[in-house]
Amino acid sequence: MGVKFKDIVSPKPINFQDLNGRTVAIDAANSIYQFLSSIRQRDGTPLMDEHGRVTSHLSGILYRTSSLMEKGIKPIYVFDGKSHTLKGETVNKRIEIRQESEKKWKEALGKGEIEEARKYAVRSSRMSPDVVQGSKKLLKLMGVPYIQSLSEGEAQAAYMVHNGDAWAVASQDYDCLLFGAPRVVRNLTISGNLADLELLELDIVLDNLEITREQLVDVALLVGTDFNPGIKGIGAKTGLKLIKHEKDLFGAINKTEKSWDEFGADPQILRELFLNPEITKDYEIKWKSPDKEGIIEFLCDEHGFSEERVSSAIKKIKKMNSTQKSLEDWF
Known part of the structure; x- marks a missing residue:
């Protein structure tokens, strides 16, 4: 959502x-x-x-x-x-x-x-x-x-x-x-x-809204995210106005006289989910040449895809845009 x-x-x-x-x-x-x-x-x-x-x-x-x-x-x-x-x-x-x-x-x-x-x-x-x-x-x-x-x-x-x-x-x-x-x-x-x-x-x-990223997160928490329901009756425009006037989430909630219970969680924990999320820094990014035989076996033999259409798609993967130097630039 x-x-x-x-x-x-x-x-x-x-x-x-x-x-x-x-x-x-x-x-x-x-x-x-x-x-x-x-x-x-x-x-x-x-x-x-x-x-x-x-x-x-x-x-x-x-x-x-x-x-x-x-x-x-x-x-x-x-x-x-x-x-x-x-x-x-x-x-x-x-x-x-x-x-x-x-x-x-x-x-x-x-x-x-x-x-x-x-x-x-x-x-x-x-x-x-x-x-x-x-x-x-x-x-x-x-x-x-x-x-x-x-x-x-x-x-x-x-x-x-x-x-x-x-x-x-x-x-x-x-x-x-x-x-x-x-x-x-x-x-x-x-x-x-x-x-x-x-x-x-x-x-x-952020420049257009005249707020910081932290304040953008606060607006989101007022409106509602996947982690909290937000405050009933507060949409993006109202939330933005409240945060700009009251500076942060705490001031905005006090202004509305709403209960913190409506959040269902500690606001600091909710903030941290966005500002300091759990991510992995240990990953490898490498494009490889497509395995044509493997793709055809998986899609055509196993799932009934059209071999002609699949082969055409594989050609697209290999085909470089005219502005690209060469296939080796990718792999």
């Missing part, structure tokens, strides 16, 4: 040429959910092989990632680690939403309401351990590096950008700014050439 900052943060439009030659740390969970949600049949049924195993995520990783690489973008996927205990309520709510959506999806299908069925089907997407392991296996075969985070993948990706190992984080969530990502690209993996790419730059966001 992420923090709702749409009303106060304005990204700027960019295009694929702006990312040519750039390394991008992709929020794996965010992107895989997009694949599972959007790559479906007309009635909302996910892509599946003859054994009933979902393959929407594999299709998204292969075709969309290869398309990005053909454009000269160097992807690194970053996977979530263990969720913090404070995220439990958010996780439970997501499970409830998926279960209810799946129920309504099947009901709509039974009534022949195809468009309604697809709407609920999108919300029923779930990322099982098999989906995660299959995604990692395919990335390895493609020669695309991935990083396993200790906790939040967004936090790990933000650190990698801050550390100079990537140019930007690719995610739909504004949370990456809270974790300190200098740059965030939105809509990168949603679709191909028609994607409306957007760029968020932390320094510009």
Whole structure:
């Protein structure tokens, strides 16, 4: 879900040429959910092989990632680690939403309401351990590096950008700014050439809002994050106004005369989750030449993908944008 900052943060439009030659740390969970949600049949049924195993995520990783690489973008996927205990309520709510959506999806299908069925089907997407392991296996075969985070993948990706190992984080969530990502690209993996790419730059966001990153985190905690419900009735605009006037979270809460119990956790602990998240500094980033035979065996022989389409995607991985010097610059 992420923090709702749409009303106060304005990204700027960019295009694929702006990312040519750039390394991008992709929020794996965010992107895989997009694949599972959007790559479906007309009635909302996910892509599946003859054994009933979902393959929407594999299709998204292969075709969309290869398309990005053909454009000269160097992807690194970053996977979530263990969720913090404070995220439990958010996780439970997501499970409830998926279960209810799946129920309504099947009901709509039974009534022949195809468009309604697809709407609920999108919300029923779930990322099982098999989906995660299959995604990692395919990335390895493609020669695309991935990083396993200790906790939040967004936090790990933000650190990698801050550390100079990537140019930007690719995610739909504004949370990456809270974790300190200098740059965030939105809509990168949603679709191909028609994607409306957007760029968020932390320094510009803070300058425009006239606040510090610590204050941005405080605004988020007022509004609500994946770790706390926020204060009922306070949206991004109101939260920003309160923080700018009262300077910090404590002053803002006192001003509203709300109870700290509404947070459900110590505000200092919540702050630290964003300002000093648990990340791993021990990782290796290396692109390798794709294993064509391995990819075909995994996708075509095991999951029934079209060998012609898969081979075409592999060619895209190997094909460099005209502005790139040579394949050796990557591997």
